[in-house]
Amino acid sequence: MSDADFQKVARTSVNEFVGKEYHDKAVIDRFVSIFSYIVNDVSNEAGWGDLKGALREDPKIVRAFYLAVAPNLFEPIAEYLAKKKFYRRDSRVVIEKPLGHDLESSVEINDGVAKIFREDQVYRIDHYLGKETVQNLLALRFANMLFEPIWNSAHIDHVQITVAETVGAGTRGYYDESGALRDMIQNHMLQLLCLVAMEPPASDDANALRDEKLKVLRSLKPIANGEVSKMTVRGQYRGISSETVSVNGYQDELPDDKKGVARKRLSRSKRRLKIGVGRACPFICAPASAWPSGCPRSASSSNPFLIRSLITPKGRRDPIRLIIRLQPDEGVKLMMMIKDPGPGGMRLREVPLNLSFAQTFAERTPEAYERLLLDVIRGNQTLFMRRDELEAAWKWVDPIREAWEASSDPTQIYTAGTWGPTASIALIERDGRTWHEDELT
Ligand code: BG6
Secondary structure: OOOHHHHHHHHHHHHOOOOOOHHHHHHHHHHOOOOOOOOOOOHHHHHHHHHHHHHOOOOEEEEEEEOOOOHHHHHHHHHHHHHHOOOOOOEEEEEEOOOOHHHHHHHHHHHHHHHHOHHEEEEEEHHHOOOOHHHHHHHHHHHOOOOOOHHHOOOEEEEEEEEEEOOOOOOOOOHHHHHHHHHHHHHHHHHHHHHOOOOOOOOOOOHHHHHHHHHHHHHHOOOOOHHHHHOOOEEEEOOOOOOOEEOOOHHHOOOOHHHHOOOEOOOEEEEEEEEEEOOOOOOOEOOHHOOOOOOOOOOEEEOOOEEEOOEEEEEEEOOEEEEEEEEEEEEEEEEEEEOOOOOOOOOEEEEEEEEEHHHHHOOOOOOOHHHHHHHHHHOOOOOOOOOHHHHHHHHHEEEEEHHHHOOOOOEEEEEOOOOOHHHHHHHHHHOOOOOOOOOOO
């Protein structure tokens, strides 16, 4: 591409992704004019000279190198950046996954980059941390007195994190090497888990938040080899073909030489967190005298109409549920018990308190990468993974993958467009709970 061609791509993208109300031709012209396109074989010293003309020398301009490259190229690129004098002591390097395929290879990458860049210059990007709703988790938890006192294992029964996608693996060749465990769980889902489970950071310093996330990762119980088949389910979608609908299966999407295993192509695309408050107990409304012994609140409250957790003689009822919709239709839903209107005694009904961010905030929600790129320029590492976090995540994930690789258990096949393998339903039901996929809207 020529610079002009590349600038055209930039202009088209701005026009497509930035709302019309923000279009200011002079600003867009100025913005696209700074793009240039340089082809460089990064492993060959000869090409590096061309970069010189493209980088401005003004020391006040932040130099950020964004490396979305194959894992074996991080180290040589870092070294060339130094050797060719593009590196400065205040430059930043952004590195994007895959940051290795296991603990050992991620240590190698981190060591390679660390030969040149100090840890406070390294930005390991996970775009989930840039999502507005993911950051909102922190606000929801720590800025609302309602939640903070009960956000602990004495009150929260369990947490469900659902990342469901309608897209398939498609033509993304790397997916077959990586699989969902490396592509989504080792990074995005463990980061979500950290934000749900961590203690409040001591300050707003980047390291304070990352220290707390690290404690969560280091506290995760390892899943022992013998437990992996009981505690995990791996699935692969198969295609459907009828008169009205035709969807490729995973194997159909692979090139012929790679037919071989992925939670994609589900019925809906959703990123959700569901938190069940009420420890292994249902919530009902009953006079305190009726609370069974063992109910955590029976000794402490005399208000007969407080909703309290206990097991009723009539059987279980669901605990209070908090659903955080990360994407799409971003928002928060808290299921509340209210009295059914009218005569007939105290009949309770569950209704949602439903907050939609789109309705509450008229402004456009920035894309995750917008926030993160700005943070790189501003030098704020809060929403980037620190080396020890990345390595702790691999350490937890590796034994699962190793057990899968050694296992002769078949991968569970599910039909594209459904909610995944039925074995995943059995998985949670063995634990006496259910997935609440119906509530995710
Ligand atoms: C990427 C994964 O990191 O995240 C993809 O490599 C996945 O496989 C994507 O589809 C999901 O991102 P989002 O923002 O749509 O949830």
